[in-house]
Amino acid sequence: MPNYSGVWNLVQQMQGVAAGTWPAGYTLGSIGIFALGTNVCGVKVTTRDKYTFSGCVVSSATSATAASSTGSAAGNSTVGIFALGFTTVRVATRNKYTYAGCVVACGASASSAASSGSAAGNSTVGIFALGNVCGSASTTRNKYTYSGDTNGTATAASSAGYNGSAAGNSTVGIFSLGQAACVQTAARNKYTYSGDTNASATAASAASCRGAATGTSTVGIFALGITCLTTKTSTRNKYTYSGDTNATATASSAVGSFESATGNSTVGIFALGNTGSVSATRDKYTFSGCTNASATAASVASYQGAAASNGTCGVNV
Numbered sequence: 617m618p619n620y621s622g623v624w625n626l627v628q629q630m631q632g633v634a635a636g637t638w639p640a641g642y643t644l645g646s647i648g649i650f651a652l653g654t655n656v657c658g659v660k661v662t663t664r665d666k667y668t669f670s671g672c673v674v675s676s677a678t679s680a681t682a683a684s685s686t687g688s689a690a691g692n693s694t695v696g697i698f699a700l701g702f703t704t705v706r707v708a709t710r711n712k713y714t715y716a717g718c719v720v721a722c723g724a725s726a727s728s729a730a731s732s733g734s735a736a737g738n739s740t741v742g743i744f745a746l747g748n749v750c751g752s753a754s755t756t757r758n759k760y761t762y763s764g765d766t767n768g769t770a771t772a773a774s775s776a777g778y779n780g781s782a783a784g785n786s787t788v789g790i791f792s793l794g795q796a797a798c799v800q801t802a803a804r805n806k807y808t809y810s811g812d813t814n815a816s817a818t819a820a821s822a823a824s825c826r827g828a829a830t831g832t833s834t835v836g837i838f839a840l841g842i843t844c845l846t847t848k849t850s851t852r853n854k855y856t857y858s859g860d861t862n863a864t865a866t867a868s869s870a871v872g873s874f875e876s877a878t879g880n881s882t883v884g885i886f887a888l889g890n891t892g893s894v895s896a897t898r899d900k901y902t903f904s905g906c907t908n909a910s911a912t913a914a915s916v917a918s919y920q921g922a923a924a925s926n927g928t929c930g931v932n933v
Contacts, residue, residue, distance in 0.1 A: 644693050644927035645880035646670065649677050649713055650887060651698055652914060653685040653874070653921035656894040660685045660703065665915050666718070669880055672900065672912040678718045680711055685920035689878075690735035690742030692762050692932040696924030697723050697742050701731035706748065712765065715926040724767040726758050734829075736782035736789030736807070739932045743770050743789050743807055747778035753796040754778070759812070771814045774805050783829035783836030785857050785931050790817050790836055794825040800845065806860070818862045821853050828875035830884040830923075832903050833930025834858070837865050837884055841873045848873045848892070854906065866908045868899050878923035879903075881930070885911050889919035 648667040654660050662684075664677035680700060687701030696713040703709075708730070712723035726746060733747030742760040749756060753776035759768045773793060780794030789807040794800070802824070806817035820840060827841030836855040843849050848871035854863045872888030872895075879885055884901040891897060896918070900911035927933040 644933055645882075645929070646926060647715065648878040648880075648885055648923055648925040649696050649715075650876060650878070650914065650923045651680060651684075651687060651689065651921050652916060652918035653687070653876070654894070654919055656917040659683075661916075661918070663916065663918075664713075667885055667898075667912070669883060669885075674912045674915060676915070678713070678720045681720060681722065682707075682709065686731040686748075686874075687922040688733040688735040688744060688747070689922040689924040690737040690744065690760070691924040691926070692737070692739045693927035695762060696926070697735075697760055697762075698922055698924070699726060699730070699733060699735070699744055701733070701922075705729070706731045710760075713924070724760065724765050726767065727769070728754075728756065730754065730756075732778040732794075734780045734782040734791060734794070736784040736791065737932060738784070738786045738809055741809060743782075743809070745773060745777070745780060745782065745791055747780070747794075752776070757807075771807065771812045774814060774816065775801075775803065777801065779825040779841075781827045781829040781838060781841075783831040783838065783855070785831075785833045788857060790829075790855055790857075792820055792824070792827070792829070792838060798845065800825050800843070804855075818855070818860050821851065821862065821864070822849075824849070826873040826875070826889075828877035828886060830877040830879040830886070831855075831931070832881055832928060835903065837877075837901055837903070839868060839872065839875050839877065839886055841875060848890070852901075866901070866906045869908060869910065870895075870897060872897075874919040874921075876921040876923045878925040879928065880925055881928050885923075887914060887918075887921060887923070889921070894919050
């Protein structure tokens with residue numbers, strides 16, 4: 617069988633499937649990996665769930681190398697890169713989760729120990745907003761290049777922030793900046809991968825933090841998380857890349873905060889996190905029709921997690 621350990625485009629993957637030589641259980645856009653973060657007892661865990669979009673099946677995924685929370689993740693069709701965030705202290709550690717075989721290894725570390733960040737990327741690079749560095753909001757972003765497993769500098773955010781969220785397509789990543797100190801913002805940045813440029817993007821409908829985002833090549837769906845400093849919300853925004861417009865998206869089934877999300881070209885799976893208490897609830901957002909329904913719950917109630925999937929056409933494939 618050919619070696620499929622590198623980065624392969626959609627045509628090559630389909631040829632492998634047709635020939636029967638593509639690794640078993642590895643279909644682009646078939647699975648999302650959720651790092652659960654913190655459980656109902658307030659204990660950080662190494663647990664990861666594998667969410668299979670077809671059938672909405674939840675099963676065990678290979679664990680993280682350390683128990684952690686408030687991390688972030690981005691990836692391409694081959695690997696998901698998970699920044700662990702906070703273990704007993706903030707760390708620069710990243711895990712590389714290879715979907716074929718569910719293998720976990722070390723990825724190139726961040727430039728600084730950090731937590732409460734966010735990430736988005738395309739098939740080549742993941743852009744990680746580090747978030748909270750040394751106890752303070754930061755403008756720092758890193759560029760993780762999948763080929764070669766290297767970490768470098770990315771253009772900084774327009775202002776310091778943490779507890780933000782991000783989604784994008786193959787051209788740009790949209791970063792909601794979250795909060796700096798005790799002040800939340802509606803500000804978003806548009807990071808253009810080609811040229812590594814940063815500019816303003818259309819703001820969210822409300823200042824917010826501790827939400828989550830995922831999307832397609834056309835739209836990003838942003839769960840706002842917390843507004844008005846402490847108020848959990850079910851509000852979601854739909855950001856359309858073409859035209860840089862923001863509109864209302866169908867709300868979540870419950871208020872939530874410290875959420876995580878990932879998806880494929882058809883659905884986004886949102887782990888609602890803390891809904892008033894720590895929850896295992898997940899929602900399935902269908903992009904076509906902008907509808908929300910129940911998704912299979914997490915293996916345990918948890919929040920402060922992170923998630924990535926193995927490919928969305930026009931985003932990281």
